Amino acid sequence: MAETSYDVIVLGSGPGGYVAAIRCAQLGLKTAIVERELLGGICLNWGCIPTKALLRSAEVLLLARHAKDYGLTLAGEIEADLAAVVKRSRGVAKQLNQGVTHLMKKNKIAVHLGDGVLTSPTSLTVTGEKGAEKLSASHVIVATGARARDLPFAPADGKRIWTYRHAMTPSEMPGKLLVVGSGAIGIEFASFYNDLGAEVTVVEMLDRIVPAEDAEISAFLEKSLTKQGMTFRTSTGVEALVADDSGVTATIKGPDGKASEERFSHCIVAIGIVPNTEEIGIEKLVDLERGFIQIDSYGRTKSKGLWAIGDCTPGPWLAHKASHEGVTAAEAIAQELGTTEVQPHPLDRSAIPGCTYCHPQIASVGLTEAKAREAGREVRVGTFPFIGNGKAIALGEAEGFVKTVFDAGTGELLGAHMIGAEVTEMIQGFTIGKVLETTEAELMGTVFPHPTISESMHESVLAAYGRALHI
Known part of the structure; x- marks a missing residue:
C-alpha cells in the first residue's frame, strides 16, 4: 500500500x-x-x-x-x-x-x-x-x-429516549417531555419544545439549573422559564427510565429521598459528553x-x-x-517547522465566553461572583436591569440584566454575566475587555451607542462603583 x-x-x-x-x-x-x-x-x-x-x-x-x-x-x-x-x-x-x-x-x-x-x-x-x-x-x-453521554441504565433509542441529535430531527412532536440535565443543551431543547407547545419538565441533580452560571442568572432563568410553563426539579435524579411503544416511565428521586414513577411521551438526555x-x-x-x-x-x-x-x-x-x-x-x-512569522499564544481559559440560546438568552465570561469570592478576591459587583434600558423596552424585551464582577483593589474585570435579549451578541465586548486586561476605568470611559441594549453593560460597570445613571 x-x-x-x-x-x-x-x-x-x-x-x-x-x-x-x-x-x-x-x-x-x-x-x-x-x-x-x-x-x-x-x-x-x-x-x-x-x-x-x-x-x-x-x-x-x-x-x-x-x-x-x-x-x-x-x-x-x-x-x-x-x-x-x-x-x-x-x-x-x-x-x-x-x-x-x-x-x-x-x-x-x-x-x-x-x-x-x-x-x-x-x-x-x-x-x-x-x-x-x-x-x-x-x-x-x-x-x-x-x-452525547447516555444514561447507563437507559441508552437512547431514538424513538422515546433521545439525545440532542434525535431531538433535532424528531419523528413526532412530544406531548409531555422530560429533559434530564439543565446545562446549555438541555435548557435549549427544553425552551424550544416548550415554545412549540410541549409540556416540559426539567430534572437537574444539582441544586439549581444551569449550574455553571452565576447563581443570580440561574435564579432569574428558572423564574422566567417557569412563568413560560416549564417545570423544574432540582436536587433530583432519574433512577430508572423504561420506554415502550407509547411513552417513557421515569423513576424520579427527589431531594427528600423519595422516588416516584411518572409518565412522559419522550425524554431528552443531556447529561454531558x-x-x-x-x-x-x-x-x-x-x-x-x-x-x-x-x-x-x-x-x-x-x-x-x-x-x-x-x-x-x-x-x-x-x-x-x-x-x-x-x-x-x-x-x-x-x-x-521553521516559520518565523507566527507567534502562537497559549489559550486563556478564563477568557472563553459561554452562550446559551434559550429565551431569555444567557451569556457569560470569567468568574462568577461566588467563584471570585472563593478564590479570596474582594469584589465589587454591579447589576443593571433591562427595565432601565430604553432599547430593551422598545423591543418589548425588558426582561433581563447585566452583572459585572471586579477586583475591589485593582479594578480588574473578573467576570461578566448577562441574561436577556441578544446577550449572546454582546458578551464579546466584555471578553475583549478581559483579553486587553481592562479595568473599570476604561469601561467607564468608553462611549456606548444609544439606543442599544449594550448600554446596560456600561451601566452595570457604573453600578459596581455606585455611579449608575438610570436606576
Missing part, C-alpha cells in the same frame, strides 16, 4: 479540525483532513448551527403569538409545522457543510473520507469507500470531538483522563508530533474554544 505524506494531517473536521487545517494551509503547510462522516463535524451538522435554526423558528413563533403587543393583527392563528421547522434547520446545516467543502478546495486541503486510526504519532490508516489508505505527516492533530477517543489507536500515545486527551496550552500531547484540540481534550467543550485551539496548534506547528 502506497503512503501519502503531508506536513500536517488533521483527524476530524469539526470547528476545531477544519479551522486548524485552514490555518495550516494559510501558513504554507501541505495539509490533509480525515473525516468519517460529514465535513464540519457535529457543530455544523448536528450541533450549534442547526440548533440555532430551530430556536430561531421558535422565536419567530413567539413574536407572532404576541403580535398584538406590538400593535399588529394576524389574519389567522399561527401554528408550528414541526416537519417544516426541522427541514429548514437541515437546510441550514447542508449549506454550511457545503461551505466547508468549498473552503477545503479553496485552501488546497486534501480530504480523505473514512475512519482514521493512528499507527504511530505521525501516521495513520484511513478506511473508507476507496479502501485503505496510509497517510503520514510531520505532525498530526487529533480533533475527533465528542458525543463522552470524548471520541476510542478505536483511533491513541491509547498508548497520549495521557488520557476520563477519555480526554491531556495536552499543554498549545495542544501538544506527550508524543512528539502528535497534537489534540477541541472536545476530545479538557473543557470547556465549546466550538469557539476548539477553533481557537486549532489556530494555536497550527501556528505552533508552523513555528516548529
Whole structure:
C-alpha cells in the first residue's frame, strides 16, 4: 500500500479540525483532513448551527403569538409545522457543510473520507469507500470531538429516549417531555419544545439549573422559564427510565429521598459528553483522563508530533474554544517547522465566553461572583436591569440584566454575566475587555451607542462603583 505524506494531517473536521487545517494551509503547510462522516463535524451538522435554526423558528413563533403587543393583527392563528421547522434547520446545516467543502478546495486541503486510526504519532490508516489508505505527516492533530453521554441504565433509542441529535430531527412532536440535565443543551431543547407547545419538565441533580452560571442568572432563568410553563426539579435524579411503544416511565428521586414513577411521551438526555477517543489507536500515545486527551496550552500531547484540540481534550467543550485551539496548534506547528512569522499564544481559559440560546438568552465570561469570592478576591459587583434600558423596552424585551464582577483593589474585570435579549451578541465586548486586561476605568470611559441594549453593560460597570445613571 502506497503512503501519502503531508506536513500536517488533521483527524476530524469539526470547528476545531477544519479551522486548524485552514490555518495550516494559510501558513504554507501541505495539509490533509480525515473525516468519517460529514465535513464540519457535529457543530455544523448536528450541533450549534442547526440548533440555532430551530430556536430561531421558535422565536419567530413567539413574536407572532404576541403580535398584538406590538400593535399588529394576524389574519389567522399561527401554528408550528414541526416537519417544516426541522427541514429548514437541515437546510441550514447542508449549506454550511457545503461551505466547508468549498473552503477545503479553496485552501488546497486534501480530504480523505473514512475512519482514521493512528499507527504511530505521525501516521495513520484511513478506511473508507476507496479502501485503505496510509497517510503520514510531520505532525498530526487529533480533533475527533465528542458525543452525547447516555444514561447507563437507559441508552437512547431514538424513538422515546433521545439525545440532542434525535431531538433535532424528531419523528413526532412530544406531548409531555422530560429533559434530564439543565446545562446549555438541555435548557435549549427544553425552551424550544416548550415554545412549540410541549409540556416540559426539567430534572437537574444539582441544586439549581444551569449550574455553571452565576447563581443570580440561574435564579432569574428558572423564574422566567417557569412563568413560560416549564417545570423544574432540582436536587433530583432519574433512577430508572423504561420506554415502550407509547411513552417513557421515569423513576424520579427527589431531594427528600423519595422516588416516584411518572409518565412522559419522550425524554431528552443531556447529561454531558463522552470524548471520541476510542478505536483511533491513541491509547498508548497520549495521557488520557476520563477519555480526554491531556495536552499543554498549545495542544501538544506527550508524543512528539502528535497534537489534540477541541472536545476530545479538557473543557470547556465549546466550538469557539476548539477553533481557537486549532489556530494555536497550527501556528505552533508552523513555528516548529521553521516559520518565523507566527507567534502562537497559549489559550486563556478564563477568557472563553459561554452562550446559551434559550429565551431569555444567557451569556457569560470569567468568574462568577461566588467563584471570585472563593478564590479570596474582594469584589465589587454591579447589576443593571433591562427595565432601565430604553432599547430593551422598545423591543418589548425588558426582561433581563447585566452583572459585572471586579477586583475591589485593582479594578480588574473578573467576570461578566448577562441574561436577556441578544446577550449572546454582546458578551464579546466584555471578553475583549478581559483579553486587553481592562479595568473599570476604561469601561467607564468608553462611549456606548444609544439606543442599544449594550448600554446596560456600561451601566452595570457604573453600578459596581455606585455611579449608575438610570436606576
